[in-house]
Amino acid sequence: MKNKQILLSTPHMGEQELEFVKEAFNSNWIAPVGPHINAFETEFSQIVGSKYGAAVSSGTAALHLALRLVGVEPGDEVFCSTLTFIASASPIIYLGAKPVFIDSDRLSWNMNPHLLREALAKRAQINKLPKAVILVHLYGQTADLEPIVELCNEYNIPLIEDAAEALGATYKGKSPGSFGKIGIFSFNGNKIITTSGGGMLVSDDQELIDKARFLATQAREPAAHYQHSEIGYNYRLSNILAGIGRGQLRVLQERVAARRRNFQIYQQGLAHLPGIDFMPEADYGTHTRWLTCLTIDPNLANVDQETIRLHLATQNIESRPVWKPLHLQPVFADCEVIGGEVAEDLFYRGLCLPSGSNLSVTDLKQVIDEIVKKYYQS
Numbered sequence: 001m002k003n004k005q006i007l008l009s010t011p012h013m014g015e016q017e018l019e020f021v022k023e024a025f026n027s028n029w030i031a032p033v034g035p036h037i038n039a040f041e042t043e044f045s046q047i048v049g050s051k052y053g054a055a056v057s058s059g060t061a062a063l064h065l066a067l068r069l070v071g072v073e074p075g076d077e078v079f080c081s082t083l084t085f086i087a088s089a090s091p092i093i094y095l096g097a098k099p100v101f102i103d104s105d106r107l108s109w110n111m112n113p114h115l116l117r118e119a120l121a122k123r124a125q126i127n128k129l130p131k132a133v134i135l136v137h138l139y140g141q142t143a144d145l146e147p148i149v150e151l152c153n154e155y156n157i158p159l160i161e162d163a164a165e166a167l168g169a170t171y172k173g174k175s176p177g178s179f180g181k182i183g184i185f186s187f188n189g190n191k192i193i194t195t196s197g198g199g200m201l202v203s204d205d206q207e208l209i210d211k212a213r214f215l216a217t218q219a220r221e222p223a224a225h226y227q228h229s230e231i232g233y234n235y236r237l238s239n240i241l242a243g244i245g246r247g248q249l250r251v252l253q254e255r256v257a258a259r260r261r262n263f264q265i266y267q268q269g270l271a272h273l274p275g276i277d278f279m280p281e282a283d284y285g286t287h288t289r290w291l292t293c294l295t296i297d298p299n300l301a302n303v304d305q306e307t308i309r310l311h312l313a314t315q316n317i318e319s320r321p322v323w324k325p326l327h328l329q330p331v332f333a334d335c336e337v338i339g340g341e342v343a344e345d346l347f348y349r350g351l352c353l354p355s356g357s358n359l360s361v362t363d364l365k366q367v368i369d370e371i372v373k374k375y376y377q378s
């Protein structure tokens, strides 16, 4: 008989979500407006320490709006982390702008501030600064924010934080997403909390968030006949999904604790194996371990991460390679990249293990046993 399926990261509902959804049904607020949306925006902003939030239909939509709000136009350049999911960069293309990808550092796996500094200095010399910087906080760990915020301030470039994977993380005690001009989050089904699909845009700038809501509602001006002077989008979150989000917010800290516990169990069970290195936790903050990621050095291990991944798949266990750097994606073949070797190395040797907050210790032990078995078989 096949083993029970162990997936990478699945939704994990708490006690309250269904109650909030019932409330929406009972009051017939089955719409992209309603009391749960307002409450979700307020509660969420408080948790991340931003003044305002706009709930939208996805993290990608939030990022698209963010780029529109800072004035990105066709032909502009936007700097973006290269080691990330494609949604970090797709909205750049939606707006007809051009991404320039920036490599990671080995400590945080996120954008290397030294490379950003060099790239901005070069661009300043030729008077061709980017219109925005998209900084990704990968796998539950923030990038090294302080130097990056300083650089963006120095050159007067809006910083947009893609914190889709990093809700619950901290940088010097504060939440990612609250450092830049705009922060975005995702509530897709695989994220640390989920509304099945959804996203949030946060900022301390009220005008900006009002404008985000306006653009997300078809840029409809307040006139009975629906007046439009701009083209907008249909990007608002539904009141039902906002209800789920409110319930999920109440268990966020438990979810972070569970994912960090997963990491610890993996570390105890695997760290002694030759050639295995876990994604480091930078000393400036808390890593949520949204996903537990590791790299394998095949020279020391006699096995590579792909062999392990395929073996786990035969045991009904889902693991994934680390994100393929965007500068290696065919669709971005023409785009410039600053550095790239670190992200490539992490991709070629990296593996993400099942990391859901609903996994049991038995599940984790099974994953560990299968990895150890394969290690000594090959």
Ligand SMILES: *Cc1c(COP(=O)(O)O)cnc(C)c1O
Binding pocket: 057, 058, 059, 060, 061, 084, 085, 087, 088, 136, 162, 164, 165, 185, 186, 187, 188, 197, 198, 199
């Ligand atoms: C999930 C994710 C997004 C996109 O969020 P959606 O809600 O799925 O649109 C953006 N950036 C990163 C880094 C992500 O992991």
